[in-house]
Every structure is written in structure tokens, then in C-alpha cells.
Amino acid sequence: MESYGGRRTQAERDAITVEIGYALCSAAFAxxxxxxxxxxxxxxxxxxxxxxxxxxRTGLVLGPALFVVRVVAVLVRFRQAGQPSQPGRTSPDS
Incomplete structure (x- = not known):
């Protein structure tokens, strides 16, 4: 995902979109x-x-707090995970 000054490919944009959707849906469910x-x-x-x-009141405070924590955790984990070096192949450390 590191595009140092370059443009993101369509696959990278799609991956980000899917991950954001997953983060929002799983956070809302939780x-x-x-x-x-x-x-x-x-x-x-x-x-x-x-x-x-x-x-x-406790539920109304903890529910939104969990939502925010879950979204941030999923997106940070996605950013740190990186992508395989070649499309269709796993990275050596996976």
C-alpha cells in the first residue's frame, strides 16, 4: 500500500474500499x-x-466507543499488513 508519491492502482483502491466497508460493518455489528x-x-x-x-446509558456510551475502536483497529491492521509483492502470490512471511 505504500505508494511513495505514485498513484494507487485500481486494485489498491478496491482493496481499501472493501476494507473500509468491512471495518464499518463489523464495527456496527459489534x-x-x-x-x-x-x-x-x-x-x-x-x-x-x-x-x-x-x-x-452505559450501553449508549460503550457501543459507540466500541464502534470507533473496531474501525480504527481494522484499518490500522490493514495498513500494517501490506500487500504481497506479486499479484496472486503470497508474501514470503505469510
Whole structure:
């Protein structure tokens, strides 16, 4: 992915687009699952008001935080992974 001053090829642009899409979709899924796991009991059961409010607020804080962390982690890992030296071949260290 290192194009020192050069233009990216169509394959590199496509790879970046796919990775961004994967990062966003997997982060949204993880955030929704976390929100449901934390705030779900407050929505399903009749809990005391304080417990219900704290569960929902905790879920609403941790869900978006997980979303951001997941997107950044996937994109940083993609950037560090690099690409094989020749198209269709794996790099020697894989």
C-alpha cells in the first residue's frame, strides 16, 4: 500500500474500499451486540429505575466507543499488513 508519491492502482483502491466497508460493518455489528447485551435486560425486564437508566446509558456510551475502536483497529491492521509483492502470490512471511 505504500505508494511513495505514485498513484494507487485500481486494485489498491478496491482493496481499501472493501476494507473500509468491512471495518464499518463489523464495527456496527459489534456495537449493536454490545448495546443489546448491556441495555437489553433493562428493556426486557422490569428493573428499578436507577438500574435501568444506568444500563441504558452505559450501553449508549460503550457501543459507540466500541464502534470507533473496531474501525480504527481494522484499518490500522490493514495498513500494517501490506500487500504481497506479486499479484496472486503470497508474501514470503505469510
Amino acid at each position: 456495537a449493536v451486540v454490545l448495546l443489546g447485551a448491556i441495555a437489553g435486560p433493562a428493556w426486557l425486564f422490569d428493573l428499578p429505575r436507577v438500574v435501568e437508566t444506568s444500563l441504558v
